[in-house]
Amino acid sequence: xxxxxxxxxxxxxxxxxxxxxxxxxxxxxxxxxxxxxxxxxxxxxxxxxxxxxxxxxxxxxxxxxxxxxxxxxxxxxxxxxxxxxxxxxxxxxxxxxxxxxxxxxxxxxxxxxxxxxxxxxxxxxxxxxxxxxxxxxxxxxxxxxxxxxxxxxxxxxxxxxxxxxxxxxxxxxxxxxxxxxxxxxxxxxxxxxxxxxxxxxxxxxxxxxxxxxxxxxxxxxxxxxxxxxxxxxxxxxxxxxxxxxxxxxxxxxxxxxxxxxxxxxxxxxxxxxxxxxxxxxxxxxxxxxxxxxxxxxxxxxxxxxxxxxxxxxxxxxxxxxxxxxxxxxxxxxxxxxxxxxxxxxxxxxxxxxxxxxxxxxxx
Amino acid sequence: xxxxxxxxxxxxxxxxxxxxxxxxxxxxxxxxxxxxxxxxxxxxxxxxxxxxxxxxxxxxxxxxxxxxxxxxxxxxxxxxxxxxxxxxxxxxxxxxxxxxxxxxxxxxxxxxxxxxxxxxxxxxxxxxxxxxxxxxxxxxxxxxxxxxxxxxxxxxxxxxxxxxxxxxxxxxxxxxxxxxxxxxxxxxxxxxxxxxxxxxxxxxxxxxxxxxxxxxxxxxxxxxxxxxxxxxxxxxxxxxxxxxxxxxxxxxxxxxxxxxxxxxxxxxxxxxxxxxxxxxxxxxxxxxxxxxxxxxxxxxxxxxxxxxxxxxxxxxxxxxxxxxxxxxxxxxxxxxxxxxxxxxxxxxxxxxxxxxxxxxxxxxxxxxxxxxxxxxxxxxxxxxxxxxxxxxxxxxxxxxxxxxxxxxxxxxxxxxxxxxxxxxxxxxxxxxxx
Numbered sequence: 001x002x003x004x005x006x007x008x009x010x011x012x013x014x015x016x017x018x019x020x021x022x023x024x025x026x027x028x029x030x031x032x033x034x035x036x037x038x039x040x041x042x043x044x045x046x047x048x049x050x051x052x053x054x055x056x057x058x059x060x061x062x063x064x065x066x067x068x069x070x071x072x073x074x075x076x077x078x079x080x081x082x083x084x085x086x087x088x089x090x091x092x093x094x095x096x097x098x099x100x101x102x103x104x105x106x107x108x109x110x111x112x113x114x115x116x117x118x119x120x121x122x123x124x125x126x127x128x129x130x131x132x133x134x135x136x137x138x139x140x141x142x143x144x145x146x147x148x149x150x151x152x153x154x155x156x157x158x159x160x161x162x163x164x165x166x167x168x169x170x171x172x173x174x175x176x177x178x179x180x181x182x183x184x185x186x187x188x189x190x191x192x193x194x195x196x197x198x199x200x201x202x203x204x205x206x207x208x209x210x211x212x213x214x215x216x217x218x219x220x221x222x223x224x225x226x227x228x229x230x231x232x233x234x235x236x237x238x239x240x241x242x243x244x245x246x247x248x249x250x251x252x253x254x255x256x257x258x259x260x261x262x263x264x265x266x267x268x269x270x271x272x273x274x275x276x277x278x279x280x281x282x283x284x285x286x287x288x289x290x291x292x293x294x295x296x297x298x299x300x301x302x303x304x305x306x307x308x309x310x311x312x313x314x315x316x317x318x319x320x321x322x323x324x325x326x327x328x329x330x331x332x333x334x335x336x337x338x339x340x341x342x343x344x345x346x347x348x349x350x351x352x353x354x355x356x357x358x359x360x361x362x363x
Numbered sequence: 364x365x366x367x368x369x370x371x372x373x374x375x376x377x378x379x380x381x382x383x384x385x386x387x388x389x390x391x392x393x394x395x396x397x398x399x400x401x402x403x404x405x406x407x408x409x410x411x412x413x414x415x416x417x418x419x420x421x422x423x424x425x426x427x428x429x430x431x432x433x434x435x436x437x438x439x440x441x442x443x444x445x446x447x448x449x450x451x452x453x454x455x456x457x458x459x460x461x462x463x464x465x466x467x468x469x470x471x472x473x474x475x476x477x478x479x480x481x482x483x484x485x486x487x488x489x490x491x492x493x494x495x496x497x498x499x500x501x502x503x504x505x506x507x508x509x510x511x512x513x514x515x516x517x518x519x520x521x522x523x524x525x526x527x528x529x530x531x532x533x534x535x536x537x538x539x540x541x542x543x544x545x546x547x548x549x550x551x552x553x554x555x556x557x558x559x560x561x562x563x564x565x566x567x568x569x570x571x572x573x574x575x576x577x578x579x580x581x582x583x584x585x586x587x588x589x590x591x592x593x594x595x596x597x598x599x600x601x602x603x604x605x606x607x608x609x610x611x612x613x614x615x616x617x618x619x620x621x622x623x624x625x626x627x628x629x630x631x632x633x634x635x636x637x638x639x640x641x642x643x644x645x646x647x648x649x650x651x652x653x654x655x656x657x658x659x660x661x662x663x664x665x666x667x668x669x670x671x672x673x674x675x676x677x678x679x680x681x682x683x684x685x686x687x688x689x690x691x692x693x694x695x696x697x698x699x700x701x702x703x704x705x706x707x708x709x710x711x712x713x714x715x716x717x718x719x720x721x722x723x724x725x726x727x728x729x730x731x732x733x734x735x736x737x738x739x740x741x742x743x744x745x746x747x748x749x750x751x752x753x754x755x756x757x758x759x760x761x762x763x764x765x766x767x768x769x770x771x772x773x774x775x776x777x778x779x780x781x782x783x784x785x786x787x788x789x790x791x792x793x794x795x796x797x
Contacts, residue, residue: 042567157658187430187594189655192638196654214568217640221647240644256642258572260601262624263641269579270601272572276537344523345580351517352584 003030003071004175004208005054010068012046012053015061021280023049025232026068028306031176036202036209038223038240040216040255042277046232047212051178054210055095056085073175091121094169094207096198098181100161104153110137110164111149117171136167140197159190166197173205180212195222216259220244225312228252231278231288234306238313248315248322250293250330274337287316294330294337295319383418384556384588385442390415390451392437396663410662411437413612414451416689419605421555424582424589426603426620428596428635432659433609435592439558442590443477444468455556473503476549480561482541486533492519492544493529499552518547522577539570543577550581556588563598575602596639600624608632611662611670614689618697628692628699630707631671669702677703 012024024046031037039047052058053065056077070077077088089095097103105113114133118124124132130149137145140163153161162182169177179198183191199222202209211222219226219240226243228236228251236249247253254273260266275292278284284291286301293300299318306316319326393408412434419425427435441448444460453460455471463471476499479485486495497515500506506514516526522543533541542562549557559578563571579602581587593599599606606623608616608631616629627633634653641647655674660666666673672682681702689700701707 042569159658187659188596188638189430189634190658191640192652192654193656195640196652215640216568216642217647220642220644221640221650244642244644255568258569259642260575260597261641261643262597262600262636262639263643263646266600266620269576270572272576273569274573276539276570277567344520345584348521348580348584351521 002032004033004035004073005210006030006069006071007050007054008069008071010050010053010070011066012049012058012063013066014063016281019281022232022283023063023280024053025280025283027229027232027234028068029227029234029237031208031210033175034206034208035225036199036211036223038219038226039210039212039229040214040219040226041229042214044231044277044280045229047229048180050229051095051180051210051212054178055089055093087121090117090169090174091172092174092176094172094174094177096162096165096169096177096179096182098184100158100165100185101153103165104161106153109150109152110156114164114168114171117168121172132171133167136171137164139201140164140167140170141193142167158186159193162186162190162194163197166194166201170201170205170207174207176208176210177202178210178212181214182211183218184213184215191218198222216244216255228255231283232280233288233316235289235317236313236315237306238310238315242310242313246310246313246322248309248313248320249289249317250295250321251289252315253321254292254294287318294333295321295326296333297329382421384421384456385419385590386452386454387418387438387442388416388452388454390438390441390453391449392434392441392446393449407663410612410665412441412448413665415609415612415614416451417607417614417617419556419588419590421588422582422586423604424591424602426591426593426599426606427609428593428599428606429609430594430659432611432662434612434662435594435609436560438609439477439560439590439592442558443472443475469503473499473505473552474554475556475558476552476554478542478545478549478557478559478562481565482538482545483533483565485545486541488533491530491532492536495533496544496548496551499548503552505552514551515547518551521550521581522547537570538566539573542566542570542574546574546577546581550585550587553585554587556590558590558592560592561594562591564593564595571598578602596635608635611659611665613670613700614698615671615701616697616699617689618699622693622695622697626697628697628704628707629671629701630675630677630703632699633707634674634676669700677706679703 007030008028010024010027011022014021014023027046027050029037039050041047049058049063054070054072054077058065065078068078072088072092077085080088104110111130111133114136115129118129118132133149134145137148142148142160142163153164156164177198182198183194186194195218198209198211209223211219213219223240225239226237227234228243228249230251236243236247236252238248243252244256247256251273254271257271258273260270273292278288278291285303287293287296287304290296290300295317297318304316304318306314309315309320321327321330390412391414392412393410395405396407396409397403398406415434415438417425427438429435437446440446442453442460444463448461451461455475458471460471490498493512493515496518497506497511500511500514512529516529519526519528524540524543524547533544536544546562562578563574566574575598578589582589589602591599591602600620603620606618606620607614608623608629610631616623616627616632618628623632624636627636630653634655637651637653638655641650653676655676657674660670660673668684669675669678669682669687672678675682679702685702687700687702689698691697692699692704
C-alpha cells in the first residue's frame with residue numbers, strides 16, 4: 001500500500017549543557033492515506049518531538065534533526081526550503097496542539113485567525129473567506145458561528161477553543177492531521193465530544209490522522225493502528241485490535257496491566273511497571289526498557305531490532321513473551337519483586353510500630 | 364439560597380454514622396467578584412461550593428470526582444482551612460474546623476495534611492529533600508536536630524526511597540519520586556487524615572500505579588483516612604470506598620464504590636462513566652456513549668432548578684424549576700439528587716461499559732441523548748433567549764411530578780409549554796443582565 005507519510009530512521013537530538021539528549025533516536029513508521037494512527041508513550045518518549053519534526057517546528061538550536069527522512073507525498077520534508085515547507089504546514093498537514101489557549105493568538109478574533117489560513121493557503125478573499133470560516137465553525141459544532149467570529153479566544157471555554165483549533169487545522173482539507181494530545185487538557189465529558197468530532201470530521205474529509213496520546217483508552221476507541229514509543233524508540237507497532245489483544249513487547253504488556261479498568265472487576269493492588277523511564281542524556285546500552293523489564297536477560301545488552309511477530313505486527317524484543325519459558329522467567333522475577341516489596345512492607349511496619357511506641361512514651 | 368440548603372441538610376442528617384472522622388454539613392464557599400479599584404463593590408459571587416454534606420469514616424477513603432470547576436478542589440482547601448468557608452460546618456473529630464483560629468488551627472493542621480497535584484510545584488526547589496520532609500516536624504515541634512533527621516530517614520524508607528537522598532534537591536528526582544517525597548512530607552507529622560488533590564494526575568501511566576499502591580499501603584499501615592480528589596473515574600474506583608460525584612458546587616451522587624459503578628442513579632454519573640475511554644478496542648468500538656452537549660455552566664449564574672438540567676439527556680420541565688432533593692434512593696445509603704433516578708437506574712453501568720447491551724428501557728434514554736445531540740444548537744438558542752419551536756420529544760412522564768402541587772409558582776398553566784417557560788427564563792435573564 002502506498003503511504004502518505006513515511007518516516008525513516010528519524011533522529012532528533014537536543015543540545016543541552018550536559019550533552020546531547022537523544023529525544024527521538026531512529027524512529028521509522030508510515031501512515032497510509034485516510035488511516036488513523038495512534039502514537040502512545042509516556043512523557044519524554046519522543047512522541048511530540050516526532051510530530052514537531054514532521055512539521056519542521058523543532059526549535060533550532062537547541063534541537064536538531066540529525067538523521068533520517070520524512071517522505072510526504074513523495075518529497076522529503078527535511079530537504080525542501082522553508083518557504084515550500086510553509087505551504088505544507090496548515091495546507092497539507094494540519095496540526096492540533098494540546099493546549100488550545102496557548103496555540104491561539106489572544107489578540108486576534110477567532111474569525112480572523114481562521115480567515116488568515118484560508119487567505120494564505122487557498123487565496124480566498126473577503127466574503128468568500130468569511131463564509132467558509134462560518135461554515136467551518138458550524139462543522140466543528142460552534143453554535144451561532146456568525147456571532148462567534150468576532151470573539152476572542154479568552155471568551156471560549158476549553159472545549160470550544162479546541163473546536164476552533166480543529167476548524168483551523170481542517171480549513172484547507174489537509175491530507176494529514178496531527179493531533180498532539182488534543183484532549184489531555186479537557187474534562188472527560190468534553191474529551192468524548194472532541195474525539196467524536198475529530199473522528200467524524202476526518203472520516204468525512206478523508207484525512208489521515210496521527211493521534212498522539214498517553215491514554216491507551218483513547219487509542220483503543222479512535223485508531224486503526226498503534227505505534228508504541230519508549231525512550232525515543234518505536235518498540236511496537238500493530239493494528240489496534242491486535243496490539244490490545246496480543247501485546248508482544250513487555251512494556252506494552254506492562255502498560256496495559258498497570259491501568260485500572262472501569263469495565264473489569266476491581267483489583268486490590270495494581271501491577272505497576274517498577275522504576276522510571278531512562279535519562280535520555282545517557283540512555284542505557286542495548287534495550288532501553290531492560291532496567292524495568294521482567295523478561296530481561298544478558299541478551300538484552302544488545303539493542304533488539306524491530307522484528308516481525310505477526311501480520312503487520314512488529315516489536316523490538318529479543319523474546320517471544322508468549323512463550324511459556326519466558327513467562328516463567330518473568331513470573332519468577334515478579335515473585336522476587338513482590339518479596340522485595342513485602343520486605344519493604346515489613347520494614348515500614350516496624351518503623352510505624354516504633355513511632356507509635358515513641359508517641360505513647362512521649363504522652 | 365434557601366431551598367437547596369434545606370434539601371442537603373435533610374440528607375446529611377441521615378448520612379451521619381458512628382466513628383466519622385469528618386462530618387461536613389452544608390458547606391458553602393462563595394468567592395466574591397469585585398469591580399473597581401479604590402471603591403470595590405461586590406458584583407456577584409462564584410458559587411464554588413453550594414451546600415455540600417458528607418461524612419468520612421475513619422480509615423476509609425472518600426473519592427470526590429467531577430469535572431474541572433465542580434468545586435472538588437475547593438472542598439479540599441476548605442478542609443485544611445486554606446479558605447475560610449462562607450457557611451456550614453466541618454467537624455473533624457467533633458471539632459468545628461470553621462471556627463478554629465491561630466494556635467488551635469495550627470494544631471489541627473498537624474492532623475490533616477495535603478498532597479497536591481503537581482510535585483514539581485509543591486516542593487521548594489531550594490530546600491533539600493530532608494528539610495522539606497522535616498519541616499512539618501519543626502513547625503509542630505515534634506522533633507529537632509538528630510531526632511528529626513532520623514525520623515525523615517525513616518519516612519524516606521517508608522515511601523520506598525533511599526534514606527541517603529536526605530541531602531539531595533528536588534530537581535534531581537523524577538515526577539514519581541517527587542510525589543513520594545511529597546507523600547513523605549504529608550505523613551511526617553502523623554496525620555489522621557490526608558487530602559490528596561489529584562495526586563497522580565501529573566504522573567505517567569506506569570508511575571501512577573506505583574504511587575497508588577504506595578498510598579494504599581500507607582493507609583493500611585498508618586490507619587489513614589483519605590479524601591481522594593480526582594477527575595479520573597477509573598483511578599477513583601480503584602482507591603475509594605465511597606464516592607461523591609460533584610457537579611457545579613454540589614454533590615450529585617454519593618454512594619459506596621460498587622453501587623455507584625454498578626447502578627448509578629444520576630444521569631451525570633452515567634454520562635461520566637460512559638465517557639471514560641476503556642483500553643480495549645473491542646469494547647470501545649461498540650460502546651454506546653452518552654455524549655453530554657455543551658460545557659459546564661458558569662458558577663456565577665447557576666442554572667435554576669437542577670443545576671445539571673442544561674446538559675442532562677433526560678431533563679424534563681420539573682428539572683428546570685425545582686431543585687431535586689439529595690436523598691437516599693435505595694434505603695442503603697445511595698444518595699442522589701435527581702427527580703428521575705429510577706429511570707436512570709434502569710441503565711446500569713455494565714450496559715454502559717460493555718459492548719453487548721440488552722434492549723431495555725434504557726434505549727429510550729439513549730435515544731433521547733441522541734436527539735439531544737441533534738438539537739444541541741437549538742438548546743443553545745433556547746438558553747440565549749432565541750425561541751425555537753416546541754420540540755416534540757419533550758413529553759412529561761406518566762407520573763407527572765408537576766401535578767402533585769409542590770410547585771411554588773403561582774399559575775401552573777403558565778408552565779405547560781416550553782415556550783412560555785423559556786420566555787419567562789429569558790425575561791429573568793434580561794433583568795439580571797440589566
